[in-house]
Structure formats: C-alpha cells, structure tokens
Amino acid sequence: MSDEKLMSKKKPAYPVSSNLDAYLEHYNRKMKIPIFYEDLLRFAGSVVVYDSDDNDTLWVRVYYSEFDRAEIDLSLKKVYSILLSDGGDNIIQYLNIDAVDFCTFGNSKPFRIKVRNILNDNFTYFYIKKTDASRIYGLELEHMLSPYNLNFLVYKDTLIEEHISGIPGDVFIKDMLPKCTESEKAQLAKEFVKFNERCMIRLLGDMRSYNYVIVPVHDFDHVVYRIRAIDFDQQCFEGKLKVYRPQFFKENFQMVELVRKKLLVSSVDQYKLEERSIVAKRIKSSGNRIKKLRSICKKDTISTPENIKLLRKEIYELTLDMQFKKCRKMGRVLDLALDFVKRNYEDVSMKQIMENRIKID
Structure with a gap:
C-alpha cells in the first residue's frame, strides 16, 4: 500500500483546550516566552540548505532585516535559557544564534534554531512550531511511555521543543x-x-x-x-x-x-x-x-x-x-x-x- 493511500492528505492543527492548558501549567510545560512562531515568519529572504552530498534537505536558512535581527536573536537566546537553563539572563552573553532554518516540508513547518556557546563552540538546536493539541498529547505520551524524557514548552500558539539527537x-x-x-x-x-x-x-x-x-x-x-x-x-x-x-x-x-x-x-x-x-x-x-x-x-x-x-x-x-x-x-x-x-x-x-x-x- 502506498503512503498516499495510507495517510490523509492534510492533518489540521487542533487548538489547546482549557483543560489541557491547565494540565500544561500544572506540570510546568506552560511558560511565558518572548517570541512567537508568527514573529519568525517575518524573514526577509532565504537560501536552500544542502547536505554534505549537495542534496536539498528541504530546509531553507532564513535571514531577517537588520532592524528585526537584533530583537529576534535576543529573544531566541532567552528562549534557550528558559528551555535549557534557569531562565536567567546571565548566560545570554555567551550565546550566539548561528542559524534559523525553516522547513518547507510536512504539516508542522518548524523553525530550527542553532545556538552556539561562544566560549567553547559547543552548539545545540531547538525547534519552534505552531501549537497543536494532538502533537502535545504525542509529546507527553512519549515522555511517560517511552524510555526517554522530553523537554518542551507551550505558550499560546507557540510550541518550543528540545532537539532529539540521533x-x-x-x-x-x-x-x-x-x-x-x-x-x-x-x-x-x-x-x-x-x-x-x-x-x-x-x-x-x-x-x-x-x-x-x-x-x-x-x-x-x-x-x-x-x-x-x-x-x-x-x-x-x-x-x-x-x-x-x-x-x-x-x-x-x-x-x-x-x-x-x-x-x-x-x-x-x-x-x-x-x-x-x-x-x-x-x-x-x-x-x-x-x-x-x-x-x-x-x-x-x-x-x-x-x-x-x-x-x-x-x-x-x-x-x-x-x-x-x-x-x-x-x-x-x-x-x-x-x-x-x-x-x-x-x-x-x-x-x-x-x-x-x-x-x-
């Protein structure tokens, strides 16, 4: 059976109910963040990202106007601190946003943020997506029923996910x-x-x-x-x-x-x-x-x-x-x-x- 016949053409995004929102807040999944998914859509242009074999990865590297870039970079550093540290501003001076990539494939159309520590050149990623109730249920079930813990945050219409290495x-x-x-x-x-x-x-x-x-x-x-x-x-x-x-x-x-x-x-x-x-x-x-x-x-x-x-x-x-x-x-x-x-x-x-x-x- 082909994937086209196996899968529906398009899955809609479902809103977060008041009960699910309260659940997320209770278990510290809901937290105020300084930037939203829609903010990242204001990019001025993009270039295709190729892999080491020159194949199109279906990601594009986006860039912003000089006016927007400084504000977006600072907000993304703050999101990194909230997601992976104590949420404070102390580490921001040691971070650099190396790349903001946008995926043109699939339903979620995520942004992938590459963050580098300028002191040692270590880097990591996190993802910014549109909030979808079914995706949140998936993340929570994976956290509880698989061998792996997941780190993610939800605020209004924006979902922040930690990168899964592999x-x-x-x-x-x-x-x-x-x-x-x-x-x-x-x-x-x-x-x-x-x-x-x-x-x-x-x-x-x-x-x-x-x-x-x-x-x-x-x-x-x-x-x-x-x-x-x-x-x-x-x-x-x-x-x-x-x-x-x-x-x-x-x-x-x-x-x-x-x-x-x-x-x-x-x-x-x-x-x-x-x-x-x-x-x-x-x-x-x-x-x-x-x-x-x-x-x-x-x-x-x-x-x-x-x-x-x-x-x-x-x-x-x-x-x-x-x-x-x-x-x-x-x-x-x-x-x-x-x-x-x-x-x-x-x-x-x-x-x-x-x-x-x-x-x-």
Whole structure:
C-alpha cells in the first residue's frame, strides 16, 4: 500500500483546550516566552540548505532585516535559557544564534534554531512550531511511555521543543546499515520490533524513516542501537491502524527485512510481549499524571468522525473488545487501548502469581 493511500492528505492543527492548558501549567510545560512562531515568519529572504552530498534537505536558512535581527536573536537566546537553563539572563552573553532554518516540508513547518556557546563552540538546536493539541498529547505520551524524557514548552500558539539527537533513520538505513555487523543487524531488528509495538500501543502514526532517529550507544565492547521518534504530529489522528505500525511504510522496508532475516517468529512474539509489559509498567508508574492526561484527551477533539469510526472498527477486530465500538472521541480510543495493554499485563501477572503459589503449596 502506498503512503498516499495510507495517510490523509492534510492533518489540521487542533487548538489547546482549557483543560489541557491547565494540565500544561500544572506540570510546568506552560511558560511565558518572548517570541512567537508568527514573529519568525517575518524573514526577509532565504537560501536552500544542502547536505554534505549537495542534496536539498528541504530546509531553507532564513535571514531577517537588520532592524528585526537584533530583537529576534535576543529573544531566541532567552528562549534557550528558559528551555535549557534557569531562565536567567546571565548566560545570554555567551550565546550566539548561528542559524534559523525553516522547513518547507510536512504539516508542522518548524523553525530550527542553532545556538552556539561562544566560549567553547559547543552548539545545540531547538525547534519552534505552531501549537497543536494532538502533537502535545504525542509529546507527553512519549515522555511517560517511552524510555526517554522530553523537554518542551507551550505558550499560546507557540510550541518550543528540545532537539532529539540521533542519526535520521533514512540516513542510517542508506549509509550505515550496510556497514553494520550481523550481530548489530540482529539487535537493530529487535529494536525495530519494539519500536513498532510501542507506536501501535500509544497510537503514534507516520513513523516513516525520516520521522525517527537511530541512537548508537556504546556499551562495553559493542554498540547498542536505540530507535527514537522525533515527530509527534500524527498522534491519534488517522483512522487506519496500519498508520500506527511503522512496518507498513515503504521507507522502512529494509528494517522489516532485517526482522524477517534475523529473528525467529517466536523471538518477535517475545519482544512484542516485552514491550507491552514495559509500557504497562510505565502506565502504572506514571500515576495521576497519565490519568489526568487520558481524562482530558477523552473529551478533546483531535481527529475527524470518519477516522474515529474507522479506527475503532479496526482495533475492535484486533482485540474483540466491545468497548471500542462505543467510542465517540479519538482520545477514548487511545484510553481504551492503553487500558487494554495494562489490563492484559495485570491478568498475566496475576496468573503467574497464582501458578507460583500452587507450586509452592
């Protein structure tokens, strides 16, 4: 199936409800910032950004009039301090805004800000995007249900995201995967199975290879690879269940082939079970925070009636849980999906406890 048929043509941005806004403030995600997304659109011109092989990256480097530049640079330094430091002005004198890039591809059309410390030439990035409720749910769920913490801020119609480091999936598959050892390929296959399962469980869609990164971690005498999502635009929106399973995108074909060649069916089932169990444990350990988020999401509008109707039907066919048929909101579908995973984990755990008791007796 082609991506064009798999995905909707255009996903709208959904406003932040008063309940979600209060949640963000309670958990220190909402903070006043000195610049908005719309301010960065005032650029006077741009030039195309090419990669090291002279390929168009689909980013353009924007520049501003002399009058606007000083004000924008200072505001971006302050945003950096708020996002990554204590919010004070002391570090501003040591920062330089090396580049402001604008992405012309995709729904979110983000700005990428490159900030350099002039004392040691270390640099980092952060992103400025338009606020979208479904993207915020995606970021919060990633923070609570994945192995990784995320740092982001929301203020009115502007979303600030910390950069997620790693090798873009499409670049890794093209340039680095062929050079991996056989054991590294087997480990990557395992990670892709777990990543695939995690995305489906929490309904994170559109994980094509350029929407996640591969993170190499050196562990004693070998390298372990991790896979991290970097784009949360398609959280709980699409109606087709396949959209939430990275294995069905043609860009991930080589990763799917790795799984087929390197893993037995029993191993794939084992890794899926492991990931479901880990996510269930994270749901339980997240306590009131995830309960509040799920409660807010259940009442929110983050998809279309057509998509909700289709997804609830496809998930019912997978789980045979009649409650999915009654869903009227996409957040309710998500809530039931998380509850289904948690409930099954608890049922299996209780069964094992009873079996162990019988053996002891």
